Amino acid sequence: xxxxxxxxxxxxxxxxxxxxxxxxxxxxxxxxxxxxxxxxxxxxxxxxxxxxxxxxxxxxxxxxxxxxxxxxxxxxxxxxxxxxxxxxxxxxxxxxxxxxxxxxxxxxxxxxxxxxxxxxxxxxxxxxxxxxxxx
Numbered sequence: 001x002x003x004x005x006x007x008x009x010x011x012x013x014x015x016x017x018x019x020x021x022x023x024x025x026x027x028x029x030x031x032x033x034x035x036x037x038x039x040x041x042x043x044x045x046x047x048x049x050x051x052x053x054x055x056x057x058x059x060x061x062x063x064x065x066x067x068x069x070x071x072x073x074x075x076x077x078x079x080x081x082x083x084x085x086x087x088x089x090x091x092x093x094x095x096x097x098x099x100x101x102x103x104x105x106x107x108x109x110x111x112x113x114x115x116x117x118x119x120x121x122x123x124x125x126x127x128x129x130x131x132x133x134x135x
Contacts, residue, residue: 013110016099018132021096021097023096024097034128040073042072045070046065048063049063049065051063080114102121
């Protein structure tokens with residue numbers, strides 16, 4: 001990243017917008033890519049909404065992932081932990097996600113964020129860029 005491209009606001013650093021919306025399954029593949037690329041561990045959860053509705057003479061079962069969030073941590077000897085959530089896009093057909101957002105302490109300025117955390121956020125952003133640009 002050149003000096004000219006350097007992210008300067010907390011929002012720019014903590015929110016990584018995907019070039020295209022992805023499904024919950026694709027989120028899992030993306031997180032796997034990041035884990036392999038950076039030798040780190042993800043622990044995340046999905047909140048799924050289930051519905052059962054009668055249609056004609058049968059019953060339809062639907063499920064939709066309505067929330068995804070978790071934690072990432074680097075593997076020792078240097079341990080850095082980040083919490084994150086995914087930004088959901090509302091659609092009629094399926095759950096889609098458009099960004100990864102790191103959670104930080106409310107009210108903190110960029111200078112108050114631990115440098116190893118900022119570095120890990122940047123590396124994750126680079127890994128996400130690679131994921132979407134690689135064939």
